[in-house]
Amino acid sequence: MKLYSYFRSSAAYRVRIALNLKGIEAEQEAIHLLQSEPLPAYRAAHNPQGLIPALESDEDGLIPQSLAIIEYLEERFPEPALLPAGLAERAYVRAAALLIACDIHPLANLRVLKYLKRELGQEQAAIDTWYRHWVEDGLGRLEAFVTNGGRSGRFILGDTPMMADCLLVPQLFNARRLECDLSSMPTLVAIDARCQEIEAFRKAHPSVQPDAE
Amino acid sequence: MKLYSYFRSSAAYRVRIALNLKGIEAEQEAIHLLQSEPLPAYRAAHNPQGLIPALESDEDGLIPQSLAIIEYLEERFPEPALLPAGLAERAYVRAAALLIACDIHPLANLRVLKYLKRELGQEQAAIDTWYRHWVEDGLGRLEAFVTNGGRSGRFILGDTPMMADCLLVPQLFNARRLECDLSSMPTLVAIDARCQEIEAFRKAHPSVQPDAE
Numbered sequence: 001m002k003l004y005s006y007f008r009s010s011a012a013y014r015v016r017i018a019l020n021l022k023g024i025e026a027e028q029e030a031i032h033l034l035q036s037e038p039l040p041a042y043r044a045a046h047n048p049q050g051l052i053p054a055l056e057s058d059e060d061g062l063i064p065q066s067l068a069i070i071e072y073l074e075e076r077f078p079e080p081a082l083l084p085a086g087l088a089e090r091a092y093v094r095a096a097a098l099l100i101a102c103d104i105h106p107l108a109n110l111r112v113l114k115y116l117k118r119e120l121g122q123e124q125a126a127i128d129t130w131y132r133h134w135v136e137d138g139l140g141r142l143e144a145f146v147t148n149g150g151r152s153g154r155f156i157l158g159d160t161p162m163m164a165d166c167l168l169v170p171q172l173f174n175a176r177r178l179e180c181d182l183s184s185m186p187t188l189v190a191i192d193a194r195c196q197e198i199e200a201f202r203k204a205h206p207s208v209q210p211d212a213e
Numbered sequence: 214m215k216l217y218s219y220f221r222s223s224a225a226y227r228v229r230i231a232l233n234l235k236g237i238e239a240e241q242e243a244i245h246l247l248q249s250e251p252l253p254a255y256r257a258a259h260n261p262q263g264l265i266p267a268l269e270s271d272e273d274g275l276i277p278q279s280l281a282i283i284e285y286l287e288e289r290f291p292e293p294a295l296l297p298a299g300l301a302e303r304a305y306v307r308a309a310a311l312l313i314a315c316d317i318h319p320l321a322n323l324r325v326l327k328y329l330k331r332e333l334g335q336e337q338a339a340i341d342t343w344y345r346h347w348v349e350d351g352l353g354r355l356e357a358f359v360t361n362g363g364r365s366g367r368f369i370l371g372d373t374p375m376m377a378d379c380l381l382v383p384q385l386f387n388a389r390r391l392e393c394d395l396s397s398m399p400t401l402v403a404i405d406a407r408c409q410e411i412e413a414f415r416k417a418h419p420s421v422q423p424d425a426e
Contacts, residue, residue, distance in 0.1 A: 048357035049312055060301035064358070065315065068307035075300050087288055088273035094281040098314075099262055102278065106319035115346070120329075120339060133328070144261035145277070 001026040002056040004046065006033045007209035010105055011066040012053035013170035016209075018070045020200035021161060022077050026055070030211035033110060067101055070163055082163040092149055093157050096142060096164035100171050104138035107131075108174065132180045139175065142168075143185035152187060154194050161195060169195050173206070214239040215269040217259065219246045220422035223318055224279040225266035226383035229422075231283045233413035234374060235290050239268070243424035246323060280314055283376055295376040305362055306370050309355060309377035313384050317351035320344075321387065341391060348393045352384070356398035365400060367407050374408060382408050386419070 003019070003026045005012040019026050031042045031052055043050035049064040055072070056062050063069050074082050083090050106112070108131050116122045116130060146152050156164040172192045175182060182189050195201045206212060216232070216239045218225040232239050244255045244265055256263035262277040268285070269275050276282050287295050296303050319325070321344050329335045329343060359365045369377040385405045388395060395402050408414045419425060 043354075043357075048361045049308065049316075049354050050357075051316065051354075057301075060304060063301075063304040063308060065308040065311040067315075068304050068311050071307055072300060072304040075303065087285060088270075088276075090288065091273060091276040091281050091285040094284055095262065095276060095278040098278040098281050101311075101315050102280075102319055103262075103264065106315055107325065112320065115343070116333075119346075120333065120335060120343070122333065126333060130328070130333075133332075141256075141262050141264075144256075144263075148261045 001058055003028050004031055004042065004052060004054045004056070005029070005209070005211075006031055006052050007206045007212040009033060009052045010170040010174050011051075013173070013204055013206060014066045014166045015053050015055065015069050016204035017166040017169065017201055018073055018082060018163070020203050021080060021082065021166070022073055024073065024077060028210060030209075032211070066167075067097065067163075070166060074163070080160075082161075082166065084157060084162065089151065089157060092151055093162045093164045096145060096156050097167045099138060099142050099145065100164075100167040103141070104135055104171060107134040108178075128178060131178050135171070135175050135178070135180045136184075139171070139180070139182070139185050139188060143188050146191075147187050152191070155191055161198065161201075165191065165195055168192060169201055214271055216241050217244055217255065217265060217267045217269070218242070218422070218424075219244055219265050220419045220425040222246060222265045223383040223387050224264075224314075226386070226417055226419060227279045227379045228266050228268065228282050229417035230379040230382065230414055231286055231295060231376070233416050234293060234295065234379070235286055237286065237290060241423060243422075245424070279380075280310065280376075283379060287376070293373075295374075295379065297370055297375065302364065302370060305364055306375045306377045309358060309369050310380045312351060312355050312358065313377075313380040316354070317348055317384060320347040321391075344391050345393045348384070348388045348391070349397075352388065352393070352395070352398050352401060355381075356401050359404075360400050365404070368404055374411065374414075378404065378408055381405060382414055 005028045031038050047054040047064050053066055054062055054064040055069045063072055113127055116127050151157050153159040155161045169192055218241045244251050260267040260277050266279055267275055267277040268282045276285055326340055329340050364370050366372040368374045382405055
């Protein structure tokens, strides 16, 4: 299997964690998101959706979208599980993951920040404020969801890292890079710290990827 | 079961279609997104994630996030299926759904358009351009993904409406409201037209909801 990745892509980081948690070896091919040429070439040759990451599966062809990849890995390699058994708990884990994937990350994505700068002529300070606004708003709602749910333990669901933890860690990594205020989300910060103790998460960190700068 | 909904919410529209396709009756409670008071009250009383839609399940409590709800409905009421049997096909349907849910809709969401206007002081013309840019870019990539995939028929996968069609129809409804150019996505437009012939889709249309204006 091959993962089209970029060391700093938050969505690729999610998939690297999931692959590591499941003990799956995948070759990585880096697509450098900050250069203008690679994405159109990558889109034409491999992935018509055009974004990072995508998994080239040995059996099932190209799969784009980080959550589609993680759901695929879960169905093909069920152990260790990244979704729990009960329907209510599965919905809770997916709802936490989707809050990050749909409500936070898309607004803090590189292509969006570029549009704010180039097309809307925004200064860097306004772009940073935009970034922090959506990330802090979303993480605040996730903190409320997790603490109100009464289902968290060492991780978002109980004491085993699941799909939602694979998304939380990259989102907090990015939030810290842009100096977001995480003081009102102590539960998420504590879960993130516990994830950092696990090798599967450490091996997926942007700084240790082959294409890291 | 009760669905917290808003007639014009694209994400609620997705869930209404899925409920109808599965023949599940759910009470609707409208949360009016254009008024300032209902969302904080709704968030405090029901849904800490704070956005629309959320499903109050008789057996499994509150489930926010439209895709988490649809995956839940699929697991609890497997027939008629909104995901196919094969792993590659499931990944394809999810990847199409997630392109809409993660790459298009979040950027065209009401709260984002409001921020562009209020916090960034953008004129309506620039906001409309922003909207069309992300919707046309994303739908263009979805058209390429679907046509290159060789898996579409009358619908996104073969001849049965699935999870991805539940997301496509609301996205095209919104795209037309904002006069996006759909001329380069004939496959998606044709699939949407076939969905409109099905009662489950027609009954979910914003114009026929109890809270429609």
